[in-house]
Amino acid sequence: MPALRSVLSVLRVQWAGLYGETPFQDDLRFTRLWQHSPQGLWQVIIGHSSVIQSNASSQSVPQD
Numbered sequence: 001m002p003a004l005r006s007v008l009s010v011l012r013v014q015w016a017g018l019y020g021e022t023p024f025q026d027d028l029r030f031t032r033l034w035q036h037s038p039q040g041l042w043q044v045i046i047g048h049s050s051v052i053q054s055n056a057s058s059q060s061v062p063q064d
Contacts (some may be wrong), residue, residue, distance in 0.1 A: 006045070007034045012052070027052040 009032045016025040032047045 005036050007042075008032070009034065025055040027054070 009030075011030050013028045013030065014026070015028070016023070018024070028049055029052055030047070030049045033045045034042050035045045037043055
């Protein structure tokens with residue numbers, strides 16, 4: 001059997017807190033493709049995140 005060289009991880013995160021003094025509550029999805037390098041390290045090759053649902057106002061969440 002060949003050695004495992006890449007892994008796809010998909011997770012959902014539900015979090016809540018304060019941004020400054022403004023409360024937020026978000027439901028997010030993260031996807032990452034990891035690859036095992038010849039040096040023996042796991043590295044993220046590509047990643048994506050998206051909001052499934054947000055109860056935060058658009059002004060309370062930083063926009064990068």
